[in-house]
Amino acid sequence: MKYDFSAIEAKWQKFWEDNKTFEVKIDRSKPKYYALVEFPYPSGAGLHVGHIKAYTGLEALSRKKRLEGYNVLFPMGFDAFGLPAENYAIKTGVHPRVSTDRNIAHFSEQMKKVGYSFDWSRVIDTSSEEYYKWTQWIFLKMFENGLAFRDTALVNYCPSCKVVLSNEDSQGGKCDVCHSDIVQLPKEVWYLRITAYCEKLLEGIARVDYPPYVKAQQENWIGKSTGAFVNFELKGSDEKLRIYTTRPDTLYGVTFMVIAPEHPVIDRSANVIKNMSEVEAYRAECAKKTEFERTQLVKDKTGVKLEGISAINPVNGKEIPIYISDYVMMGYGTGAIMAVPAHDQRDWEFAKKFGIDIIEVIKGGDITKEAYTGDGEMVNSGVLDGMTNKKDSIEKMLGFLEEKGIGEKGVQYRMKDWAFNRQRYWGEPIPIIHCPHCGLVGVPYDELPLRLPDVKNFEPGTDGESPLARIEEFVNCKCPKCGGDAKRETDTMPQWAGSSWYYLRYVDPHNDKEFASKEAKEYWLPVDWYNGGNEHVTRHMIYSQFWHRFLYDIGEVNTPEPYMKRTCIGLVLGPDGDKMSKSKGNVVDPLDVIKVYGADTLRTYVLFMGDYEKAAPWSESSVTGCKRFLDRVWGLQDIVVDGDYRPEFVSKMHKTIKKVTSDIDTIKYNTAIAALMTLINDFTASGKITKAELRDFCILLYPFAPHITEEIYQAQGFGGYIHDAKWPKYDEALCRDDEVEVAVQVNGKIKDKLNVSTTAEQDEVIEAAKALERIKAEIEGRQIVKAIYVKGRLVNIVVK
């Protein structure tokens, strides 16, 4: 009989759906397992093979865990708010609700064709009222706790999309959505105070099981540095200039100071600065540059000396000049630095250009050529002279600063607060009312959700306002506190809001009283394993780690961390080895693969194609290889005979069970499948397979290829369904063969092979090795220094 994958796959997909096979409930008799994959943005393009690879990994794990007796929550949903749906609406007039629903239906159908064992009763849509009600609820909780606030700041603004973007969405000075250049505008915007959680986030990262590069990336993003704040007195003004430095040990080498062009001390000292017009001209020039441009001009330092004021170095009383320069940013530290040209390359370049003194305080380099940033003996440094250990010098200086009251230890973070509003339509309305008397007032909880009103025109306003601002019935409202006339906030939340807590909603998705019941949260949380794309490690993940930790702090969740373990998939590249993209025309459509080869082949291939965490190009011929493998699996039914494991297959079976079991747990899907291929090669070579061998072989293959194995399991009458079967157990003792071939080396070079019993003792094996003709010839007339036997592996005879 031919392997009719289309019929088999349709049959079992219908069976699983009709019987709600993968719907789960709280069941305290079983251990729970929460496997989570990143939910997709339901774009018009449909599922991509990258999605398939991402979902199939934990899909295999989930199927296996169920057979091992776990109660597995493996949900799916849609991250449905966002700009593409809105831009599509602007272009075509189709309401985002309509296109989003259509796309969700399309994605769902595609996923069902792959045969995923998602619990479809728990599907969530972040753009649905039942869902965003709780996104708004969490926002209000943050507002109540002072973590959501408004501030005027220079914002990253995309002139093309007409939105304010977070730093995360404007990396490299380009808009993440349309890649236009970002400009900086002052605007009053909403922020979430993620910086209040820097320390807690760092603590959390230390606790969880993420790959080292993920932890490094997150830590880098938070960017903690330790150092000192030091106050410099100003001559010619009552002001003190406060700086942050990581190198307080070099304080004696300070020969000038630099402040950011926007630093407020400039305006406060305007009356004593003699060259204010020159200063203003420089400031105007800087304001024209984007932050991106400012950070690009690495070599050529510019700046203006502030005439009329100067600073006093607090450790030696020397008078030093103050400059403004755009290499100092207002957004980091205090916006002012102490410059140590001898030991900081940027300061050195500035000093060279402006003819400022360069004083060496650490010996070891040639400061006439470049700044010396290495270690060495301290000189010209008062209390520090003679010290050679950087750490000790810093400690000593910190003590000195504190004793004299001129500075103290300090910590800085690179991460900035999260700009949280967008002037667009297709997002969660921010549930805040602007009251002329009461200020900012939260929409009362019992009025949630604050519904996104219907609009006809999705174009953003020319002045950077949301389309919601044009809807008077929405904007005009009464203040919930004083009852007076008030106006609603018309901005919406950014794309990242809904995904910051979606894994929490899955545990109790239909609850209309709370975002999830206490019982469900306590049973299912935390997520045991979260798999997704590398690109989400800094934005989405840090955001959701922040939201989760906040919910933990207010007693809404029972674990401090949302995700216990994280893995990242490697990209699926096009057949040409380039990143798949429409413009290159190298995109592979998973549905095409299913049509020609079947879902089981597609699933097996995406896990077999290489190291799961590394990028690998798509190879049509390798897909064929996986199809051939499943054809051969199907063909096993022609050679099946009654019986238990044959003696010569006992250790092969046990070894394979062991390998597949551990490889699925450690994301080595490729070697698990390879082990099954090896085993089937052995069955074929032996000309038959017993019922017991076939049954267990099918169970081992089931996580990867569930349809074909369900079918064989049923056709062979193994009893019940494979999705209810027990995962086979292996016996360590039976994983060993009775006899093994060991390599025989002389001085580490392989000279011969020898068959020995696994139980043979060292002396016995070494004697047998020496007796081999080839070995005899090698050791003839030489002195045996030593002989080593590594059990079941090799013998090494060392001769002189």
Place this chain on the structure above:
RNA sequence: GCCGAUGUGGUGGAAUGGCAGACACAGCAGACUCAAAAUCUGCCGCAGCAAUGUGUGCGGGUUCAAGUCCCGCCAUCGGCACCA
């Protein structure tokens, strides 16, 4: 510049310090076929007719034994970056 990862056949990739290249793709040869496809069998790192030699980015080291551990480089990829 800083942080992290990776470097193995023609290709994707295997290898608790213990026989490098499992498994698969491609390739070659053969069987079946009028023929082709499919399928099956065998071969398949490099050099060499062979014996053999050589081989995991490069240079050292530790060890009876190194792809694996240590030291120093090089290259590629990813993240951050005038961050004080």
